[in-house]
Amino acid sequence: MSVIGRQIGRNTTKAYRLSRLVVLPDYQGLGIGRHISDFSAGIMKNEGAKYYIKTVSPALGEYNNKRKDIWEPTAFNGKIRIDKKRKNVYTTLRTQPSYCHQYIGESIDGYGDLLLPIDKMRIKKNTIKHDFF
Secondary structure (H helix, E strand, C coil), X not given: CXXXXXXXXXXXXXXXXXXXXXXXXXXXXXXXXXXXXXXXXXXXXXXXXXXXXXXCCHHHHHHHHHCCCCEEECCCCCECCCCCCCCCCCCHHHHCCEEEXXXXXXXXXXXXXXXXXXXXHHHHHHHXXXXXX
């Protein structure tokens, strides 16, 4: 799986869009993608940022369409956008409608350890004393 966020929008420093969300074929259809999407959106909201998603995946797009309590469709939801000024090498973006949403759900906190670099997570894990050992 890969999630890459990038800053978007004009005149704002706190707006991000999910750029890539990939789930390996053996794990597709289990809801992993939507959980990662919701979780990352909740983290961004906790940081005071707006969070958007644009996808051509019908599964994720329809999920977001149904979850009106946490995802709000944008003006571009369900539309095929053709930018004649730019050559788009990604032909699926020109032939399939995009699902475009803004996250309006609750923020998520208590995730700080999950965002540490892996070497710091290992150090922290080794320094924690557990009563049950």
